[in-house]
Amino acid sequence: xxxxxxxxxxxxxxxxxxxxxxxxxxxxxxxxxxxxxxxxxxxxxxxxxxxxxxxxxxxxxxxxxxxxxxxxxxxxxxxxxxxxxxxxxxxxxxxxxxxxxxxxxxxxxxxxxxxxxxxxxxxxxxxxxxxxxxxxxxxxxxxxxxxxxxxxxxxxxxxxxxxxxxxxxxxxxxxxxxxxxxxxxxxxxxxxxxxxxxxxxxxxxxxxxxxxxxxxxxxxxxxxxxxxxxxxxxxxxxxxxxxxxxxxxxxxxxxxxxxxxxxxxxxxxxxxxxxxxxxxxxxxxxxxxxxxxxxxxxxxxxxxxxxxxxxxxxxxxxxxxxxxxxxxxxxxxxxxxxxxxxxxxxxxxxxxxxxxxxxxxxxxxxxxxxxxxxxxxxxxxxxxxxxxxxxxxxxxxxxxxxxxxxxxxxxxxxxxxxxxxxxxxxxxxxxxxxxxxxxxxxxxxxxxxxxxxxxxxxxxxxxxxxxxxxxxxxxxxxxxxxxxxxxxxxxxxxxxxxxxxxxxxxxxxxxxxxxxxxxxxxxxxxxxxxxxxxxxxxxxxxxxxxxxxxxxxxxxxxxxxxxxxxxxxxxxxxxxxxxxxxxxxxxxxxxxxxxxxxxxxxxxxxxxxxxxxxxxxxxxxxxxxxxxxxxxxxxxxxxxxxxxxxxxxxxxxxxxxxxxxxxxxxxxxxxxxxx
Amino acid sequence: xxxxxxxxxxxxxxxxxxxxxxxxxxxxxxxxxxxxxxxxxxxxxxxxxxxxxxxxxxxxxxxxxxxxxxxxxxxxxxxxxxxxxxxxxxxxxxxxxxxxxxxxxxxxxxxxxxxxxxxxxxxxxxxxxxxxxxxxxxxxxxxxxxxxxxxxxxxxxxxxxxxxxxxxxxxxxxxxxxxxxxxxxxxxxxxxxxxxxxxxxxxxxxxxxxxxxxxxxxxxxxxxxxxxxxxxxxxxxxxxxxxxxxxxxxxxxxxxxxxxxxxxxxxxxxxxxxxxxxxxxxxxxxxxxxxxxxxxxxxxxxxxxxxxxxxxxxxxxxxxxxx
Numbered sequence: 002x003x004x005x006x007x008x009x010x011x012x013x014x015x016x017x018x019x020x021x022x023x024x025x026x027x028x029x030x031x032x033x034x035x036x037x038x039x040x041x042x043x044x045x046x047x048x049x050x051x052x053x054x055x056x057x058x059x060x061x062x063x064x065x066x067x068x069x070x071x072x073x074x075x076x077x078x079x080x081x082x083x084x085x086x087x088x089x090x091x092x093x094x095x096x097x098x099x100x101x102x103x104x105x106x107x108x109x110x111x112x113x114x115x116x117x118x119x120x121x122x123x124x125x126x127x128x129x130x131x132x133x134x135x136x137x138x139x140x141x142x143x144x145x146x147x148x149x150x151x152x153x154x155x156x157x158x159x160x161x162x163x164x165x166x167x168x169x170x171x172x173x174x175x176x177x178x179x180x181x182x183x184x185x186x187x188x189x190x191x192x193x194x195x196x197x198x199x200x201x202x203x204x205x206x207x208x209x210x211x212x213x214x215x216x217x218x219x220x221x222x223x224x225x226x227x228x229x230x231x232x233x234x235x236x237x238x239x240x241x242x243x244x245x246x247x248x249x250x251x252x253x254x255x256x257x258x259x260x261x262x263x264x265x266x267x268x269x270x271x272x273x274x275x276x277x278x279x280x281x282x283x284x285x286x287x288x289x290x291x292x293x294x295x296x297x298x299x300x301x302x303x304x305x306x307x308x309x310x311x312x313x314x315x316x317x318x319x320x321x322x323x324x325x326x327x328x329x330x331x332x333x334x335x336x337x338x339x340x341x342x343x344x345x346x347x348x349x350x351x352x353x354x355x356x357x358x359x360x361x362x363x364x365x366x367x368x369x370x371x372x373x374x375x376x377x378x379x380x381x382x383x384x385x386x387x388x389x390x391x392x393x394x395x396x397x398x399x400x401x402x403x404x405x406x407x408x409x410x411x412x413x414x415x416x417x418x419x420x421x422x423x424x425x426x427x428x429x430x431x432x433x434x435x436x437x438x439x440x441x442x443x444x445x446x447x448x449x450x451x452x453x454x455x456x457x458x459x460x461x462x463x464x465x466x467x468x469x470x471x472x473x474x475x476x477x478x479x480x481x482x483x484x485x486x487x488x489x490x491x492x493x494x495x496x497x498x499x500x501x502x503x504x505x506x507x508x509x510x511x512x513x514x515x516x517x518x519x520x521x522x523x524x525x526x527x528x529x530x531x532x533x534x535x536x537x538x539x540x541x542x543x544x545x546x547x548x549x550x551x552x553x554x555x556x557x558x559x560x561x562x563x564x565x566x567x568x569x570x571x572x573x574x575x576x577x578x579x580x581x582x583x584x585x586x587x588x589x590x591x592x593x594x595x596x597x598x599x600x601x602x603x604x605x606x607x608x609x610x611x612x613x614x615x616x617x618x619x620x621x622x623x624x625x626x627x628x629x630x631x632x633x634x635x636x637x638x639x640x641x642x643x644x645x646x647x648x649x650x651x652x653x654x655x656x657x658x659x660x661x662x663x664x665x666x667x668x669x670x671x672x673x674x675x676x
Numbered sequence: 677x678x679x680x681x682x683x684x685x686x687x688x689x690x691x692x693x694x695x696x697x698x699x700x701x702x703x704x705x706x707x708x709x710x711x712x713x714x715x716x717x718x719x720x721x722x723x724x725x726x727x728x729x730x731x732x733x734x735x736x737x738x739x740x741x742x743x744x745x746x747x748x749x750x751x752x753x754x755x756x757x758x759x760x761x762x763x764x765x766x767x768x769x770x771x772x773x774x775x776x777x778x779x780x781x782x783x784x785x786x787x788x789x790x791x792x793x794x795x796x797x798x799x800x801x802x803x804x805x806x807x808x809x810x811x812x813x814x815x816x817x818x819x820x821x822x823x824x825x826x827x828x829x830x831x832x833x834x835x836x837x838x839x840x841x842x843x844x845x846x847x848x849x850x851x852x853x854x855x856x857x858x859x860x861x862x863x864x865x866x867x868x869x870x871x872x873x874x875x876x877x878x879x880x881x882x883x884x885x886x887x888x889x890x891x892x893x894x895x896x897x898x899x900x901x902x903x904x905x906x907x908x909x910x911x912x913x914x915x916x917x918x919x920x921x922x923x924x925x926x927x928x929x930x931x932x933x934x935x936x937x938x939x940x941x942x943x944x945x946x947x948x949x950x951x952x953x954x955x956x957x958x959x960x961x962x963x964x965x966x967x968x969x970x971x972x973x974x975x976x977x978x979x980x981x982x983x984x985x986x987x988x989x990x991x992x993x994x995x996x997x998x999x
């Protein structure tokens with residue numbers, strides 16, 4: 002999907018991988034003229050800001066240059082040492098000069114941006130490459146088989162890789178090997194490629210396809226295999242990319258015939274060796290797998306030819322393509338929708354204009370009606386196979402119980418070109434991570450306990466093992482949780498045993514002892530009994546301690562039975578004048594009163610009986626009283642007995658009593674009564 | 677005491693290509709793995725064994741991640757792949773089947789993560805097309821989709837949910853009504869940013885942008901909650917750095933990064949232990965290291981996991997400084 006666009010007719014170079022943020026440098030191209038036929042030249046640096054979703058690329062700096070360029074490259078030289086924070090821009094000029102610029106200074110807007118320049122070459126410098134191992138070494142190629150190796154630390158005197166190749170030809174491409182630092186390849190338009198060994202200072206092999214005439218427009222070494230390289234042909238009769246292996250240099254190993262017309266430029270991704278970009282005169286930009294020849298992706302472009310294509314070193318999914326219509330486009334091969342971009346532009350516009358006519362007539366704009374077009378699919382499909390940089394090779398995740406799950410993918414020894422069936426084992430490892438061994442043992446025990454439900458024994462073990470009292474207590478409580486009758490056991494743990502307390506209370510002599518100690522002790526004892534729910538003992542204690550009110554109140558709370566017993570005890574203890582009456586009222590024991598009261602108080606007794614006695618016992622009680630009066634009382638009281646008999650409704654006794662009282666009275670009275 | 681890391685089970689997955697993820701379920705009894713061979717496999721790994729329960733086919737490209745849903749919803753597994761699809765698999769009557777397939781992304785879906793079970797059954801998916809989708813199960817086999825477009829330009833690599841914490845839950849007792857959760861998750865992308873997203877009135881909004889990395893953020897992991905009001909996020913990147921982000925205030929406004937370590941190679945994955953005190957960092961060439969925060973706030977490597985050998989090499993001070 003297209004990310005950005007710059008309207009420049011220029012040679013381009015991405016900033017090195019170590020550079021952050023990512024820049025794209027452009028230098029006015031010497032080969033092309035734009036529509037204005039302008040001959041001015043400039044070096045410009047743009048910043049790639051991906052958080053900005055618009056298509057515009059921010060221009061950080063422009064340097065007006067006196068040269069136009071045939072080639073531009075950006076090396077990381079001196080970045081690590083800090084001398085040049087953004088590396089070095091190396092440009093090949095039209096007059097045979099190689100110019101070094103300091104991009105940091107360009108960005109900062111300094112006037113002095115040229116580090117050095119040298120007019121060593123005789124013609125336009127079309128080929129440049131930085132050695133990736135020794136970043137101070139730059140190779141340049143120009144006309145007449147001229148190749149120079151420049152040392153950026155000692156720019157004045159370049160070396161040559163060896164004797165010039167005959168016949169003298171233009172050097173169109175030059176490239177350092179990606180695996181071996183002293184190997185350099187140079188290619189001419191005729192298709193003759195020479196491989197140089199800089200240690201020996203001579204060419205070691207010449208590769209050329211004798212069977213075909215090709216116009217070599219691109220040369221690239223295999224990122225992983227030292228002896229392989231590709232050559233691209235611009236010739237429309239042979240629009241191919243040839244893959245060569247130097248060990249077998251008489252004919253190409255593989256030929257990629259995916260373009261229909263000549264190829265203008267190629268770029269091999271350093272991040273994934275299975276991605277080779279190529280752009281051609283068929284206006285296509287293709288991404289193919291050079292190991293298999295398969296086309297993985299076709300970039301959706303307009304109908305322009307691209308003459309230069311570059312991968313971004315830092316962001317492996319990004320590439321830039323410069324086309325003849327004066328535009329440099331930045332793409333991502335990861336697919337995506339362009340709808341978002343389009344919408345964003347519309348939004349931006351409408352936010353500026355609002356809904357009002359910008360010309361101030363105050364009328365709102367009519368809604369935008371886009372013509373119905375059979376627009377090309379706005380969804381761009383990604384690469385057929387995922388690039389190496391998104392295939393995660395390693396990972397680890399934690400799981401329950403301190404387990405760590407890890408996996409690895411052992412690197413296979415690739416020997417491309419030779420079919421190998423390697424049985425790779427793909428393992429996942431489950432490990433136990435223990436920061437303390439003890440902990441592991443404990444967690445195992447816990448797991449066992451949980452599974453077997455042997456909680457009680459587990460807790461018991463814990464109690465035995467516990468060192469601190471607090472721990473002991475905690476485990477003891479936990480254990481009780483699993484036992485039956487837990488509440489009682491909890492109490493016991495707290496130190497309140499029902500039996501003990503009872504014993505304490507019932508201890509003979511404890512009552513006496515109680516008096517010896519201060520009230521505190523009794524309080525404590527009472528508290529203990531209450532906390533264990535032992536109301537009886539508590540009441541006893543209170544009674545012993547003469548806390549009558551407390552005792553009775555507690556007794557009420559302790560239930561009816563306890564209350565009655567307490568009342569008894571209370572009455573036994575208390576001896577006051579009216580105690581007996583109270584007792585009788587509470588216990589409803591009137592018989593007692595009647596039987597034992599003082600006969601002088603017979604009126605009171607009768608009154609009580611009249612008030613309180615139940616209907617069924619009323620008569621008997623009155624009778625009883627009467628009897629007493631008769632038998633025990635004196636003559637006066639005896640006569641009063643009659644009254645009792647009347648109350649009792651006991652006629653016979655009444656008569657007998659009266660007779661006695663009147664003693665020998667006339668039978669007249671008797672008969673009166675009888676009637 | 678250096679920690680013991682001992683291999684208790686080696687599962688031979690029989691995958692035919694690179695494995696990209698391996699996750700245990702909630703109880704640690706089952707293991708799900710996914711691979712470039714386009715399959716998702718589920719193993720029963722109780723008691724050190726390995727029994728293949730299911731070999732799920734349905735993806736048309738390498739499968740990048742798998743994620744188990746909370747067991748209260750049943751046995752559910754989500755997988756995401758380069759083929760732009762997200763598939764939710766479910767075990768019904770002992771067999772695993774595809775229960776939902778989401779094809780709304782335009783590019784590789786790189787990461788899936790289930791939300792805390794308190795929110796319901798919600799899956800966040802991050803894709804290379806820069807969008808993040810949120811798939812919510814609404815019942816009866818129906819799923820509702822919410823999409824955050826252009827969450828990260830040129831691609832989202834990871835999503836991770838914040839643990840469910842009711843605001844002020846440590847202090848107030850919810851009175852039986854459904855708690856008002858604030859849903860949040862973190863995402864990391866190819867724009868080198870870590871972003872925090874918050875749901876407001878049913879819409880997802882970008883709450884925070886955390887900038888510290890100089891290259892693609894490969895993974896983000898939000899630490900499980902331990903009941904304290906602090907939030908912690910770990911992020912790792914192509915630039916070899918792992919940052920620990922902490923936010924102290926409950927409103928989630930000020931996040932500060934702490935560099936855990938700068939490795940020499942790309943760091944692919946970070947994962948927190950259940951109790952959130954150990955961080956497993958996977959990077960470069962099959963290197964897995966475990967890190968723990970000491971009482972004075974510094975992170976130290978407590979182990980260098982050598983797989984296959986199952987041994988422990990407790991990293992010495994010297995080695996640590998070299999790194």
